[in-house]
Amino acid sequence: MTKTFSSEQIDEAAEALRNGQLVAFPTETVYGLGADATNPEAVANIFEAKGRPVGHPLIVHIANAEQLRLWVREVPESAEKLAEAFWPGPLTMVLSRNGRVAAEAVGSKPTIAIRVPDHPVALELLASFDGGVAAPSANKFGGVSPTTAAHVVDDLDDIVDVVIDGGKCGVGVESTIVDLTGDMPVVLRPGGVSAAAIESALGVSLADDVGEARAPGMLSSHYAPNASIELKTLEEVTAEDFTVEPGTGVIASVSVDVSPSWTLPVDATAYAKNLYAVLREADARGVKKLLIVPPSEGELLEAVLDRLAKAAAPRL
Ligand code: TXA
Ligand code: MG
Numbered sequence: 001m002t003k004t005f006s007s008e009q010i011d012e013a014a015e016a017l018r019n020g021q022l023v024a025f026p027t028e029t030v031y032g033l034g035a036d037a038t039n040p041e042a043v044a045n046i047f048e049a050k051g052r053p054v055g056h057p058l059i060v061h062i063a064n065a066e067q068l069r070l071w072v073r074e075v076p077e078s079a080e081k082l083a084e085a086f087w088p089g090p091l092t093m094v095l096s097r098n099g100r101v102a103a104e105a106v107g108s109k110p111t112i113a114i115r116v117p118d119h120p121v122a123l124e125l126l127a128s129f130d131g132g133v134a135a136p137s138a139n140k141f142g143g144v145s146p147t148t149a150a151h152v153v154d155d156l157d158d159i160v161d162v163v164i165d166g167g168k169c170g171v172g173v174e175s176t177i178v179d180l181t182g183d184m185p186v187v188l189r190p191g192g193v194s195a196a197a198i199e200s201a202l203g204v205s206l207a208d209d210v211g212e213a214r215a216p217g218m219l220s221s222h223y224a225p226n227a228s229i230e231l232k233t234l235e236e237v238t239a240e241d242f243t244v245e246p247g248t249g250v251i252a253s254v255s256v257d258v259s260p261s262w263t264l265p266v267d268a269t270a271y272a273k274n275l276y277a278v279l280r281e282a283d284a285r286g287v288k289k290l291l292i293v294p295p296s297e298g299e300l301l302e303a304v305l306d307r308l309a310k311a312a313a314p315r316l
Contacts, residue, residue, distance in 0.1 A: 005121060005164055007128075013162045014128035017042075022049060022159065024138040024152045025125050026166030027117035029090045029174050029192055030145035030276070031152050032061065032135030033160065034125075040102040043134055047104075049159040051141040057107040058134040059092050059175070060114045063126035071100050071112055071132060078180050078202055085201035088118035090171050090192025094179040105134040111181055121166035137174060142316065144225050144279045147172055151280060172273040173303045178206075186210055189218065190302040197299075222310040225279040227290045229312040234293055241291055249282050252293035260285050268298035268305075275304065279311065 013023045020042040023034045033049065035042035037060045047054050060071060065083040069075050073096040082093060097112035106112055114132075117123065126133060137145035138152045138160070146152045149165035176191035178198055184207035187195050199206055227249070232241060234253065242256045250261040253271075262278045264271045271294075282290055294308050295301060 005166065007124065010121065010124050010164065011128050013125055013164055014130075016162050017125075017129050017131075017133065020045075021161035022046060023125070023133075024146075024149070024156065024160045024163040025122055025133075025135070026119050026149070026164065026169060027061070027122045028088075028119045028169060029117070029171045030147055030169055031138040031149065032059075032117075032122075032133075033138035033152075033156065034061070034133040034135035036129075037101050037105050037132035037134035040104045043102045043104040045159075046134065046136065049156060050136060050139070052136065053141070054104070055107040056136075057109055057111075057113060058105045058136050059177075060101060060105065060112055060132045060134050061117055061122065061126060062114060062132050063123060063130075064088075064116055067132070068095075068114065071095075071097060071114055073098050076180055078185060081201055082178065082180075082198065083116070086193050086197075087116040088123065089116070090118065090175040091115060091198070092175045092177045092191075094177065094181060094188065096181055101132065101134070111179075113177060115175055119166060119169075121164055125164065142219075142222055142224060144223055144276050144311075145174060147273075147276045151277070154280075168277075170273070171300075172275060173300065173307055176303070182207070190306045192300065192303065194299050194302065219316065220310065221313040221316050223276075223307045224311045224313075224315060225283045225290070227279075227282050227287045229290045229292055229308075231292050231294060231308055231312050234296065237291075237293060244291065247286070247288040248291065249285070249287040249289070250291045250293075251278055251282070252291075253295060254293070260287060264295070266295050266297060268295040268301040268303070270298070271295040272300045272304050275307070
């Protein structure tokens with residue numbers, strides 16, 4: 001399904017946000033399930049729709065870096081540098097917040113996670129709405145994030161008021177989350193911008209230890225399809241691994257004579273673009289067990305390995 005969108009439709013979606021409704025929209029990473037970040041009831045509906053535990057804070061999306069100061073106590077120099085280098089783009093910053101955002105959106109924390117997405121439809125929606133949009137990924141809690149409008153409809157058809165179709169997401173995994181509230185900046189979740197790129201933009205090293213308290217709602221099992229997952233590197237797999245029993249499937253960077261199987265590139269950035277769609281397809285095909293060979297190189301390697309590890313972790 002590829003619907004085109006018009007400015008009129010985007011204005012209607014912005015109006016829906018003003019009326020407290022939920023609007024699913026495309027970003028460059030994954031689709032988001034958005035609500036007015038200052039409206040407590042609308043934000044509460046996001047948690048309800050996703051089945052997400054309250055206390056797992058949401059990311060607030062804004063139209064441009066100038067708006068950052070409207071949501072935070074102060075804009076540190078590090079935030080200015082990162083906004084300059086990566087916004088619009090797949091980088092979320094955690095900063096000390098002011099009173100503008102609904103407490104429900106941030107799990108009553110004193111901080112806010114905020115970003116400017118790099119997608120023309122998201123930016124037009126944010127400009128038309130003229131405010132902040134709190135949005136998690138538009139999937140059921142713990143599941144695989146949506147990278148097409150059809151994925152959103154599969155997961156949330158009955159609860160979402162508007163779905164804007166902006167085609168397939170370009171990055172395919174979520175944003176990098178960097179916490180700037182401590183003595184040293186620290187990456188809470190690897191994503192579309194690498195840690196090395198952040199370090200070089202800041203000119204300082206990142207802390208390599210993420211304190212438990214600074215990463216709320218980051219669970220070991222996440223981004224998981226229904227199928228159980230076994231991970232093996234290209235060096236570890238043997239010919240027997242590829243003679244699989246019925247009900248099992250393979251995702252690998254080599255093409256194998258197994259059905260169903262999916263071939264994804266060795267480069268993590270290219271792998272990321274199709275990973276979530278393939279995990280969803282495996283579920284749709286009724287695959288019970290997936291053998292996955294991860295990518296082995298590329299800028300998004302850390303992010304893809306993180307998502308695969310969480311998808312393969314014992315389920316909650
Ligand atoms: O690419 C993305 O980031 C997508 C698109 C829609 O923007 N959004 C996304 O949202 O992945 P979600 O809700 O699935 O993940 C948001 C993560 C949560 O795991 C939460 O721990 C973290 O952001 N987070 C939000 N607010 C935070 C805060 N104040 N401090 C620390 N972490 C926070
Ligand atoms: Mg999510």
